[in-house]
Amino acid sequence: DDLNTARTKAHHALLHAMALDKNYIDVSDDSIAQVAVDYFSKHGPQKYHARSLYYLGLAYYYQEDYNKAIVEFTKAEEVAEACDSLYLGFVKVAQADVYAQTYNPIEEIRCLREALDINSKVSTKYYCDVVKLNIISSLFNQYHHEEAEQLLHQLLDDETVDDKIRVSAELIQAYITVTDHENPDFSKAVKIYEDVF
Numbered sequence: 503d504d505l506n507t508a509r510t511k512a513h514h515a516l517l518h519a520m521a522l523d524k525n526y527i528d529v530s531d532d533s534i535a536q537v538a539v540d541y542f543s544k545h546g547p548q549k550y551h552a553r554s555l556y557y558l559g560l561a562y563y564y565q566e567d568y569n570k571a572i573v574e575f576t577k578a579e580e581v582a583e584a585c586d587s588l589y590l591g592f593v594k595v596a597q598a599d600v601y602a603q604t605y606n607p608i609e610e611i612r613c614l615r616e617a618l619d620i621n622s623k624v625s626t627k628y629y630c631d632v633v634k635l636n637i638i639s640s641l642f643n644q645y646h647h648e649e650a651e652q653l654l655h656q657l658l659d660d661e662t663v664d665d666k667i668r669v670s671a672e673l674i675q676a677y678i679t680v681t682d683h684e685n686p687d688f689s690k691a692v693k694i695y696e697d698v699f
Contacts, residue, residue, distance in 0.1 A: 512541030516550055519557035532561035552582035553589050559596060572600045591620040591629055598636065611640050631657060631667045638674055651678065672698050 505511045515537035522529050538554035559574030575597045582590040594617035601610035614637045621630045634657055641650035657663060657671045676694040679687050 508541050509545070512538045512550075512554075516542070516554050516557070519560075520553070523557065523560065528564045530561055530564040532558055532565070535561055548581055548584065549586045549589075552578050552586045552593075555581060556589055556593055556596065559593075563596065563600060566603075568600050568604050572597065575600065587620055587624045588626065591617045591624070591626065591633075594620060595633060595636065598640075602640070607640065607644050611637065611644070614640060627662070628664055628667075631660075631663055635667060635670055635674070638671075642674070642678060647678070654678070669698055 505514050515534050519529065519535050519538065522534075535554055535558035538550065539558050542548075542551035542554050555574050555578035559571045559578060562568075562571035562574060565571075575593050578593045579590065579597070582593055594613045598610045598613035598617065601607070601613060614633055618630060618633045618637065621633060634653055638650045638654050638657070641647075641653070654671060654675055658668070658675065663671070672694055676691040676698075679691040679694070
């Protein structure tokens with residue numbers, strides 16, 4: 503009942519979308535983010551406009567409507583380039599996810615590399631490491647095993663890596679170890695799994 507102005511409704515919608523996302527709740531209902539987009543596109547600030555476009559794109563992504571998702575992510579990219587480097591990095595990862603779902607690995611890896619570059623400039627090490635994990639998976643899926651393993655070892659050798667990211671990297675390492683067509687090492691993979699779990 504306290505949301506009695508368009509501005510407060512838009513702020514609430516954006517914060518609601520952000521909170522759901524931060525709690526790993528995949529929201530396919532585009533009406534929440536659309537309220538924020540409609541307001542911030544006309545009244546600003548542009549930072550909130552970029553973020554609301556990002557969450558609208560996510561809603562379409564979870565609907566598996568990848569055409570609409572990439573359109574909103576592209577709009578979010580255009581706005582965020584001028585005012586929100588943090589969310590620009592998020593947008594590039596989201597674009598990469600769309601390209602992965604639509605079997606476009608060249609664009610997927612391009613977006614991930616751009617996201618890594620953006621995150622490196624704004625000193626968000628955690629997000630850099632998350633993007634590195636995505637790059638490793640993408641490279642491995644494209645049979646660029648040598649580059650994938652090189653990046654994986656850099657991540658595993660970094661003592662400052664977040665524990666969750668380290669576990670994910672170790673699981674990727676175990677998978678790569680097992681699926682090595684020339685020299686699969688099942689005992690090494692089992693040891694990695696035992697250490698992780």
